Amino acid sequence: MTETTPTAAEKATLIRGVDWLLAYDPDTGTHKVQRGVDMAFRGDRFVDPASLAPSDIGETIDGAGKMILPGFIDIHAHPGFETMLKGLTEEVGSVKLQMSSLYEYLFLFDTTHAGMVAATQVALSELMQSGVTTICDISTPHEGWIDTLGASGMRAIAAPMFREARWYTDNGHEVLYDWDEKAGEARMTAALAEVDAAMAHPSGRLTGMICPAQIDTCSQAMFEASRDAARVRGLKIQTHAAQSVVEFQEIMRRHGETPIGWLNKMDMLGEDMIVGHGIFLDHNDWLGWPNRDDIGLLADSGTTVAHCPTVFVRRGIALQDVGSYVRAGVNVGLGTDTYPHNFIEEMRNGIYAARVSAHDVRASNVEIMVHAATIGGATALGRDDIGRIAPGAKADFFTVDLTDPSMRPVFDPLRSLIYSAGDRPVRDVYVDGIRVVRDGTALAFDMDDAMTRLEAAQKASVAEVHRYDWGGRSAEELMPPAFQS
Ligand SMILES: [Zn+2]
The missing domain is CATH 2.30.40.10 (Urease, subunit C, domain 1)
Structure with missing residues (x-):
């Protein structure tokens, strides 16, 4: 308690x-x-x-x-899931999909509501222990979720994800999309109910955010419906965009626009919009793209980038670079996205990632990171009463x-x-x-008990990995433990 x-x-x-x-x-x-x-x-x-x-x-x-x-503000985290992956996915990414782990590894792991509650309790506790007082929890809605956020004692923004398509690969080198607009509509309705439940929570510490999950899994109609739902409620919107080379090329193929350009075309950019992760802007040298429009679109519109360095640097990918975003006038907030839920390590990784990608020690520093972790996050959330x-x-x-x-x-x-x-x-x-x-x-949760439940959830999930892998491989085959093969 x-x-x-x-x-x-x-x-x-x-x-x-x-x-x-x-x-x-x-x-x-x-x-x-x-x-x-x-x-x-x-x-x-x-x-x-x-x-x-x-x-x-x-x-x-x-x-x-x-x-x-x-208190630090974590504007992009998935506490209901990521903790379960500890020890599993740190050293893998799809080499034939430009190192992203999204398409081949993310959906190998299924879990139960009980597993998600345990993961959330562990993640929120770890985040608080690293100075985080506000979290934007981007999760698939699950039983007990809002209660867990309420019980944590944190200031929390519930951002239930919804989408119309799921991505998959059946060979490890091509990403395919399975669209179901009707199911997407139902997911959005359920998500809005969760948002409304969060906002009605008696603690007064919970609010909501509208979260069409990814730019490549939601249609223009779903983005427009999201914008309307956010405006009616006076809430912010967050989506994943510019997070992989595959996604950049897919949006270019579909619409003839960069992901940021497509958000702009749909009239989604603005002070109400948070883009997680905003890495593959047109200037990112992995793309070899000739134009330089995206960073200006973000800055001029007041859009926030949710910068989550750790999950990307693990795979050799970096936002290029956070200092240049800030100097261009982009509002930057910080997120953890994955585990460990140690916000101070996240800040350290963000500084080093910027310096490596810019080849310049001046590319980022403590002032840039602490500002992003506090004022930047508060600005993203439209609040002038936190982060200071x-x-x-x-x-x-x-x-x-x-x-x-x-x-x-x-x-x-x-x-x-x-x-x-x-x-x-x-x-x-x-x-x-x-x-x-x-x-x-x-203080909120019994960590020993939560860890026991999390371990059981991980064990059950790992045993089923072969069912979700396109090649039918086991967890041990896909992610061989160090010095054990
Ligand atoms: Zn994310």
Whole structure:
């Protein structure tokens, strides 16, 4: 269970003398380090500590030896599934489909509702333990999903996926599409019901997002219906686009447009749109494409790119490069997409991927990544009250123990956190002023129990892999474990 503070509504919590505070600076629209300052929150909001009379203050916490950061925002994750793949798909991709794992590996693994609930509990706990306070959960709707999000204590956006086509391959070198518009319509109706259920959740921490799953599996009519459904509800839309060479070529074949160009033609780009993953823009050198229009279309329209570096760098693929997107004026938020659900490692991978792809150490840095992980994500979600430590904003934040060996010696603790420590020194995480991680452990779920259920789900799924592979191969044949063959 998450903690509650009976007097939270009346009394403020004061954190006195915070060693390093990453506070919001409204003049620059980003963060600024403050040293040795007080920080306070009352109920679910930050308050100006200078405005508090002694009688306003309840609990006082010593800020010495602490760095406090705004809670991170993960705008693209699939927690209901990805954790199940741990140890399986890290070293595979389809060589004949330009290294993507989407078409040959993603759908090898079937699972049950119970498996999805276990996977979600594990993933959300791990994300919170790495400083994430808001998650956009892009999942196939399943029984118990909204309840799990609600019970986690996180701020969550339920983004149930729907689509009209499924992709498949029957030879490992050609991707085919199996269309069923009627089934797609039914999936969209069911997804909208989940979105409405999330928005009605009594915690007040859940909202929804409209998620036509992929640019190549939804028709123009489905995208237009998605836009209408989002407008009626005042919600954002997210789809997967520009995520593989195969998809770029398929959209070009169908429509004579790049994936970004096709979204633009359908009038889908804009401040309401999040593109996960936005890698294969026309400038990406894997494509050898002559035009340079896509990045400008994203920037001019205010579209967000959900940047998820880890899942791609695993297969040698990188967005080229995040610094150039930011300099072009594209709003970039960060996502984990896959496992591990360690947001700080994701940020590190994002920096390194940018530098490798640009051949330039200046291509990305801590400031770009932390901004994307906070303000960039909040902008994507249309919120000016999260991703920042400022009076009036939601009290979503976390503490880092500067005395942890992983953080020492302390010269620039933000760099130490991202390049060296990862999630190890993360101690306490708060959402709406309520502690959801205590001393490094997420409080919502029994992790031992969730892991046991997840292991059972993985075992059952692995045994069935041959049924879903075009060549009838087993998990061990497709993904031979290291040093075991
Ligand atoms: Zn994704």
